[in-house]
Amino acid sequence: EAGVTQSPTHLIKTRGQQATLRCSPISGHTSVYWYQQALGLGLQFLLWYDEGEERNRGNFPPRFSGRQFPNYSSELNVNALELEDSALYLCASTPGGRTNEKLFFGSGTQLSVL
Amino acid sequence: AQSVTQLDSQVPVFEEAPVELRCNYSSSVSVYLFWYVQYPNQGLQLLLKYLSGSTLVKGINGFEAEFNKSQTSFHLRKPSVHISDTAEYFCAVTPNTNAGKSTFGDGTTLTVKP
Structure with missing residues (x-):
């Protein structure tokens, strides 16, 4: 059974651009969580989606957003x-x-922002 | 709100020595407690968790942790470490009333030397 898959593995952008990151959960899982792991800062909770709805959000500005699709990705x-x-x-x-x-x-x- | 403090950012030990990675937490509600391990270039894997019951919890790879409610601690221990235990270890808490929002510590880097 496949685990949680994320793409791309690496992403390089410049300041002001937009980045899109993708996640496919384990088959049968309906909840998806996003965390940011910045150097020296541990894991910071970003977003939680369940059944297509945003259920909770961490202390990040609105320019961080997301969505969950009908297939739970x-x-x-x-x-x-x-x-x-x-x-x-x-x-x-x-x-x-x-x-x-x-x-x-x-x-x-x-994600690397140059 | 809850917070997690991992008291040591770096723990160097020699192979076959015992190790303790310390974790304290604070929360205004009851929480579940977790330890995760992150090997280089990988996501996090669950080592063990405490939900209720016996305060001594045994996990994978010979690790165990003890929940101490009075000291609000959940220290991780292993009696004899191997080179392969070199990794980053994260303590996490999740309030039992607010699904989805796990709070992680900043991590402890365990380096096992030959």
């Missing part, structure tokens, strides 16, 4: 990129939004 969009957006973006999935479920993580997309 998800996109993270970052508009007006800034240098400090450079980070590893991790996607995780769970069968549902139950808090006692472990998160299944993808390998991440390394």
Whole structure:
């Protein structure tokens, strides 16, 4: 069974551009979570989608947005990129939004903003 | 709101030595506690979790953790480490009333030397 897959693996953009990151959850999982892992800052919660709806959002500006498609895959969009957006973006999935479920993580997309 | 503090950013140890990675948390509600491991260029994998019951939790790869409610700690231990345990370790908490929003510590880099 395939795990959580993220694409692209690496993404290089310049300031002001837009970035789109994609995530496919494990088959049967309906919840998708996005985290930002910036150097030295640990994992910061970005967004949580479940059943196509945004359920929760971390302390990030509105230029960070996303959506979840009917097949439960998800996109993270970052508009007006800034240098400090450079980070590893991790996607995780769970069968549902139950808090006692472990998160299944993808390998991440390394976004570099030049 | 909750917060997680991993007290050591770097822990170097020699192979076959015991190790303890420390994690303290604060929360105004009851939480579930997790330890994840991240190997280079990979996403995070669950090591173990505490939901309820026995305060000593055993996980994969010989790791265990003890939940101490009075000290609000969830320290990770292994009696004898291997070179292959070299990785970054993250402590995380999830409130049992707010699905989806796990809070992670900043991580502890464990380096096992021969």
